[in-house]
Amino acid sequence: MATQQPTLKSFTKEEVAKHNKPGDLYVIIDSIVYDVSKFGAMHPGGLGVLLDPEVAGKDATTVFYGLHRSEILQKPQYQRLRIGQIEGEKQRIQSMLPGDLSRVPYAEPTWLTPEFKSPYYNESHRALQKVMRKFVDEVIYPDAQICEENGKRASKEVLQAMAANNLNAMRLGPGKHLHGRELMGGVVKGEKYDYFHELVVNQEIARCGGRGYADGLNAGMVIGLPPVLNFAKEPLRSKVIEEVFGGQKVISLAISEAFAGSDVAGLRTTAVKSEDGKYWTINGTKKWISGGMHSDYFTVGAKTDGGLTVFLVPRGEGVETKQIKTSYSTAAGTAYITFENVKVPAENMLGPEDGGLLVILSNFNHERWVMCCGSARSSRIIVEECLKWAAQRYVFGKPLLSQAVIRYKLAQMIAKVEAIQAWLENVTFQMCNMNYKEQSRNLAGQIAFLKMQSTRFAGEIADDAVQIFGGRGLTKTGMGKHVEQFQRTQKFDAILGGAEEVLGDLGVRQAMRKMPKDVRL
Ligand code: HEM
Structure with a gap:
């Protein structure tokens, strides 16, 4: 719930309406009265728009949410502008708190939607999801916003917190390297950790809101360390693994x-x-x-x-x-x-x-599957952004959502993220029930196709999202900031870890190898 301030003074709308000129200017947003007398001159949208007769001293809730992300009002510098609340009114717009699940339809996969059931996730997956969501919201997301912009690597504090929670070790997937380790404060035992736990970790980290930052956040370890884990000799193996898991080395x-x-x-x-x-x-x-x-x-x-x-x-x-x-x-x-x-x-x-080809190739399935987890989650974030925007943005006096052409685009986007998540969960279930060799034999094609299709869909979703957001989908700050970043960066998933075309070809060649010689049309 948005921060309620019980000490706020009560105002009537008539009282607020008197403050409608330069140097003495109030606005009402979601029942809260803001004194923008001084701020007006520094307002990024200009003073003029605040002096508009429909805005100055008036309830500007609808116009405000058509132009700003709600997180703006949570910033301390803007919280200071609050001076009161309209008598008898309550705030209606709820802000998300760290760790919250979204209540927007399709913003969460079905297993995180209260009305739905899933055969794949147990209590420990749910417990892990809860702590991971809070960790990403509180620790990783704020750092990602700063570093994505200034181009610097993740802060020491974030890297240390990840190491302290054994997140580096968890990102390599299930295995003996997790046995005896306390994972995210002990919500799951290393011995019980499976690929669904890892899917949770990957999908929550993908919510960090910084695509370049996420790749700098030890993503290189996810692909660079397994050859050490699986092929290095002691004592080098243990030395390097502990240094990397512990966050001392990258x-x-x-x-x-x-x-x-x-x-x-x-x-x-x-x-x-x-x-x-x-x-x-x-x-x-x-x-x-x-x-x-x-x-x-x-x-x-x-x-x-x-x-x-x-x-x-x-x-x-x-x-x-x-x-x-x-x-x-x-x-x-x-x-x-x-x-x-x-x-x-x-x-x-x-x-x-x-024999290096085997060393490199043996890692590819996991790498690609990790990328599918991230791509599916990033696409879903964009669906949420578009649903919210289409509902709150008014054009020609009506919400954008009232246009059939917009609803059709949303339908396509939703269907794509639901299909990819369902396929991803199926593949993850197979991974949980196959040893490493069986995975390589049976899942290389499935994972290649899954990655090819996830990133193809991501491209289409990015395209539709920009059309829905218009110029804001091309603007790095403000309402469309996540859409802008997604349309600019979704191609990384389509290229890294195997280009779409190469993966599609790999999948078909694998299928052909298994084609029975004795079948005919
Ligand atoms: C407490 C009240 C307000 C605060 C703290 C505030 C703050 C901001 C901030 C930080 C931005 C730039 C951020 C961004 O790019 O999204 C912005 C932009 C803007 N604001 Fe406000 N604002 C307030 C009220 C209003 C109201 C009532 C209007 C009504 C017309 C308004 C109109 C605009 C416009 C037109 C822009 C430029 C949007 C764009 O570039 O797309 N603001 N405001």
């Missing part, structure tokens, strides 16, 4: 190059073994490395004599990172990396010599 995956992206086999970075076999010398470049600017370790794919080999390369002599400016925030830490005669000990080899 790791990213350095595979793609200016020469080769989806074509992993075409990489040009080389690794040459020393004569005594004790170390390797790495030379080459890497491009579009998410989190690379922040990283202490890089999981690097390099060409070796008989194929491809993966190495853990610590930042040090010969390693240089340069910021790449992409269409989202530099908070992502996207880097161009050069390796010049970088020597790494033989113990830093991850997996077999010349």
Whole structure:
């Protein structure tokens, strides 16, 4: 509920109406009286609009919500403008508190909608969702708003809070690495953590409202650390894992190059073994490395004599990172990396010599599934934004929602997010019931198609959302800020982790491999 202030003075509408000129100016918004006498001169929308006879000294609730996000009135500098409340009236517009679920239809997936049931989620998933929602609202969201704008990486406080709650470890998915750990204050036991818990974590983090920031928030670890977890030898393995889980060190995956992206086999970075076999010398470049600017370790794919080999390369002599400016925030830490005669000990080899393709490919399913979780949730946020906007925005004297063409766009958007979430939950259920090998054998195609379709839909949703928001969908601040960011950044999901076309092709080729030889039309 919006902050009620019992000490506020009572006003009648007639009293407020007397304050309607420059230097003595009140407005009523949702029963609260604001003294904008001094603020008027600093108002970003100008003083003139506040002096309009329909606004000055009047109830301006409808016009206000047609032009501002409700969060504006929650800011301390604007709360100070409150001087009273209209006698006998109550606030009708409810603000969300940290941790709240949205009450807007389709703003939450069905399992979080009171009237619906789900076979997939138990009490521990629900408990985790509650603490994650509050954590994102209170800790991550405010930091994301600042960093997405100034381009700096997530603050130390956020990174430490994530490490303290074992969120880094949780983002690698279920497994022995979680056993015995206290997760988010103990709401779920490490031994019981499954892919639905991870889906909850991914979908809540996707609500942080900063797409570049989110990629800089250890997303590189989600893809860079599994090769260490699964293929490094002790004691290196435990050392690096504890450093990264504990938030002391950052790791990213350095595979793609200016020469080769989806074509992993075409990489040009080389690794040459020393004569005594004790170390390797790495030379080459890497491009579009998410989190690379922040990283202490890089999981690097390099060409070796008989194929491809993966190495853990610590930042040090010969390693240089340069910021790449992409269409989202530099908070992502996207880097161009050069390796010049970088020597790494033989113990830093991850997996077999010349067997790196398996090391890289074994990680792809999880990476893509994580991206589907994020894409589905980000698309849903846009549906909520559009539903609210269409209901509160008045054009030609009527809400935007009264136009059939707008309702049709909303119908398309809603159907898309519901379809993707349902498919995602089905795939997640299969992941919970298959071991790693079975997942690789059976789910690569499903996950590839799911990612292809999630990001295709996200593109269409972004397009419709901008049409609904108009110029505000192209404006970085104000009413359309989430829509603007989404239309500018949704393509990252369509490219990173495998382009839509490559994934679609992969899925069909996998299906063809399973085609029975003895079937005919
Ligand atoms: C306590 C009262 C008010 C406060 C604190 C306030 C604050 C703000 C702020 C912070 C912005 C810029 C933020 C953004 O880009 O969304 C803004 C823009 C604006 N405001 Fe207000 N405002 C108030 C009342 C009003 C009222 C009653 C009107 C009625 C006409 C109004 C008209 C506008 C307009 C036209 C803009 C520019 C919107 C745009 O660029 O799309 N404001 N206001």
